[in-house]
Amino acid sequence: AQSVSQHNHHVILSEAASLELGCNYSYGGTVNLFWYVQYPGQHLQLLLKYFSGDPLVKGIKGFEAEFIKSKFSFNLRKPSVQWSDTAEYFCAVSGGSYIPTFGRGTSLIVHP
Amino acid sequence: DAGVIQSPRHEVTEMGQEVTLRCKLISGHNSLFWYRQTMMRGLELLIYFNNNVPIDDSGMPEDRFSAKMPNASFSTLKIQPSEPRDSAVYFCASRGQATYEQYFGPGTRLTVT
Numbered sequence: 072a073q074s075v076s077q078h079n080h081h082v083i084l085s086e087a088a089s090l091e092l093g094c095n096y097s098y099g100g101t102v103n104l105f106w107y108v109q110y111p112g113q114h115l116q117l118l119l120k121y122f123s124g125d126p127l128v129k130g131i132k133g134f135e136a137e138f139i140k141s142k143f144s145f146n147l148r149k150p151s152v153q154w155s156d157t158a159e160y161f162c163a164v165s166g167g168s169y170i171p172t173f174g175r176g177t178s179l180i181v182h183p
Numbered sequence: 184d185a186g187v188i189q190s191p192r193h194e195v196t197e198m199g200q201e202v203t204l205r206c207k208l209i210s211g212h213n214s215l216f217w218y219r220q221t222m223m224r225g226l227e228l229l230i231y232f233n234n235n236v237p238i239d240d241s242g243m244p245e246d247r248f249s250a251k252m253p254n255a256s257f258s259t260l261k262i263q264p265s266e267p268r269d270s271a272v273y274f275c276a277s278r279g280q281a282t283y284e285q286y287f288g289p290g291t292r293l294t295v296t
Contacts, residue, residue, distance in 0.1 A: 103283045105283075114274060114287040114288060114290050115226075116287070117286075120284055161226065165283055169214075169283065170216075170238075170239055171285065172228075173225070173228075175225040176225055176226070
């Protein structure tokens with residue numbers, strides 16, 4: 072069975088600070104990895120995804136994530152956050168069943 | 184494309200009443216997921232359909248919950264009878280055959296009093 076762990080439940084930053092949100096998964100085979108963002112009162116939207124190839128994936132709005140297979144990690148990063156990045160961030164993994172498993176989410180608050 | 188469409192967006196009902204949530208998939212997509220989101224439990228997968236067939240319903244809480252996909256583009260999630268602990272935001276998400284990412288609908292905020 073696959074599982075996802077997001078270590079940071081709540082993160083509070085000031086604008087222009089750098090961001091890194093942790094995501095670790097457990098699954099023995101080939102995986103597809105995702106980060107979704109949920110802005111307040113809205114639905115989940117895809118930020119970026121990894122299927123294969125370059126382990127450094129660039130997404131929308133300046134976000135990127137790095138797949139490190141040896142660490143079973145897929146951490147999300149952004150060099151300089153903005154107030155508009157305030158949202159809930161979800162990491163998800165999809166293995167052989169193609170049914171994604173979502174982490175509990177990380178709430179990010181960015182102070183202007 | 185209009186994206187995934189859910190209705191109603193908000194539903195307030197009394198305990199014991201039947202609730203029906205509706206979801207229209209993105210045209211051409213063949214997989215449908217129903218999720219429930221609460222503060223306490225996060226995002227939970229309730230049921231997954233592929234090509235109109237329920238593949239995994241292990242997340243459906245109990246017999247009060249049922250989901251159908253009468254055609255390739257439409258699904259319903261029914262709760263009968265509803266209880267206050269069913270209060271949550273219910274999302275559906277669709278996925279295409281050649282892709283792996285899901286497209287979420289705007290959600291239905293259900294309040295059972």
